[in-house]
Amino acid sequence: MITLPRIMLAALVVIGSYVFVVAPRVDAYTNPSAQWSPQVVEPRPTFTLEPPVPGRRPQGFPDAGTAFFGIFTEKGPGDLTDYNGFVQAAGKGPQVMMFASGWGAQKHFDRQPFDRIVNRGMLPMLGWEPWDYRAESKTDKDRGTQPQYRLSRIAGGAFDAYITEWAKGIKDLGYPVAIRFAHEMNGYWYPWCESANGNQRGDYVAAWRHVHDLFAKLGTKNVIWVWSPNVVYENATPLSQLYPGDDYVDWVGLSGYYGTAGMETYQTFDQIYRPTLAELKRISQRPIVVTETAATDAQGRKAEWITDFLRSLPKHPEIIGFLWYESIKETDWRIAATPAASSAFAQGVAQPYYTARWSPDMVPRTTLPSTASASATPSASASRSN
Template identity: 80%
Template sequence: MITLPRIMFAALVLIGGYVFVIAPQVEAYTTPSAQWQEKLAEPRPTFAPEPSRPGRRPEFFPSPGTAFFGIFTEKGPGDLTDYNGFVQAAGKSPQVMMFASGWAAQKHFDRQPFDRIVNRGMLPMLGWEPWDYRAESKQDQDRGTQPDFRLARITGGDYDAYITEWARGIKDLAYPVAIRFAHEMNGYWYPWCESANGNRRGDYVAAWRHVHDLFDRLGAGNVIWVWSPNVVYENSTPLSQLYPGDKYVDWVGLSGYYGTAGMETYQTFDQIYRSTLAELKTISKRPIVVTETAATDAQGRKADWITDLLQTLPKHPEIIGFLWYESVKETDWRIAASKAASAAFAQGISRPYFGARWSPDMLPRTTLPAASQSAPPSGAPSATASATPSASRSN
């Protein structure tokens, strides 16, 4: 859990994939984006610390009354082609960049992707994925079957050496890093989903807490922990069963697109996200980040959807930011792919509401505005309750 004392310590140091109602079968969405493709090493970031003065209050990211926008690309910071096109189309730079890293493919910690993001004025968000995406089954029902990455093995310590190396590496960065660990866990298509790979109810929460606690014991207090399910769909695993608790989560992430399997018909942002947002209010008090979203242009309504997205988000104070998937996969999700989409996006984020800025000495905003908080209904599970073991499976 990221804390004020830890961030203050870090400041002193500075001074001296896809989302689906049902995910389509595609070649692994996670690519070795953390693999460095540049011949020259990225220089380590240097920062001019804010002058200290008595009574100076810490700044939060994003500042109250604003939201950030970010980018997620298939190739990540190793190839900035899509990033550069996005910035040109949007007319301004994002404040967050996410990249994916699979445990089997990325054997060792490498700071260069993180440094490259920070050197461009963005908070790095690591999509940390405990699997071998290269071995994903072509059979839909077996996509999440990888016994080597069963959740019980993570909790049992089989990957402690690997986790420890990354925890120490991220700690040494001495600037904030968001970690989106084992996302879309309420589906069936990844080995860490409780409905797949021989996992059992309660295994996901145990694995999450085990990884979190290792980082904590090693003093990696510069981590923003992002718990990121898929938008709920029929027969998806209940979110309350998978939530590690507010003590273990800083931001709640969500993935949801217009145009993937089950969402081919035009639906607004609220239609896609409404039921999930309502469910989250019963289990968490943490701010929400839309960690993956985009829209198809198959029916010529991509610009309409973008306009709706950017008009709707300010009506949800619990959502403090979003990341656009700027890549070509099962369709061309890029805003840079059309003039209409680029214009709609640029116009939407020109509003002051999307004027958040980020710097390494800022603290992550981890509480909700009072108006957006609501108490869990009577009988709802506590935000810090463990998932209770059960023989039943959701899917």
């Protein structure tokens, strides 16, 4: 998440052949009342999951040869204003919706936001964040300092009761949920980054595996585990040092924006993503999801970037979907912000490649096209728990 102090810090390091591109601060959890209002009571989903038929291969999500698109908003499922504007601008609805939940503020599991997303035909993706955003430092270099949430404490069992409550709650939902746990760990701006908060090398993998194993021990099989770094930049923690392994990950996520603060010079899809995609190819065989992306219009090239982005994804079959950050934060990231951006996005997702649909009985794709023998395989989490 980029801020002016971070730009000043980045200026002190030598930039390589690509530009240091990080995600903007999208603290969707800074206003938890906007995330979910106690007055909103969402009915439980009414679908019925059919038992598997012997010999019949379940349909994959997304199906082979397609990609999904999703949405992430500042206010989450508690306020669907930006979601509604996004659907209108795109000309059709997304298949995934992500919302954030911080451990320090959201003390107990609540199924309401999950149900609200599923009732609108989307896979819920939980951005699960082990910190207290309310105690966040306003000094950028200290933002990742919260000793209570040190990775060694997570791995050591200090939060086991909390994790267990959420694991049981998600299990009881009865439909799939993607969990993007402790994202952008290769940076320095969160307490779970190995370069921050007194964490040591190896602590991130230990914490990830501990959380994952608690879910597996409780038989919570309906989770798609999303490991989601930031696009690589000079002096970032190496991804190979942070990857828990394919046995602990179902999808690899990725944050990458065009036009974060102070970096409005136009950058193509390849300039932003290619170095990271090359690095990921060396450490993981899991499909990739761009879990956060958006574009600025500071130079009047937002529509151009959207067109380039949506034309580039089909050239990368390892990328099975993306989520757009549809909110006003540092700038107006919304596709609904201008007719040109709306038109570019609508035309882009009208391509046959973006015809994925989601339903609760679909099985997430967890293998790359080059290694997949079918369009769908059981999720890694499910197979490990059997």
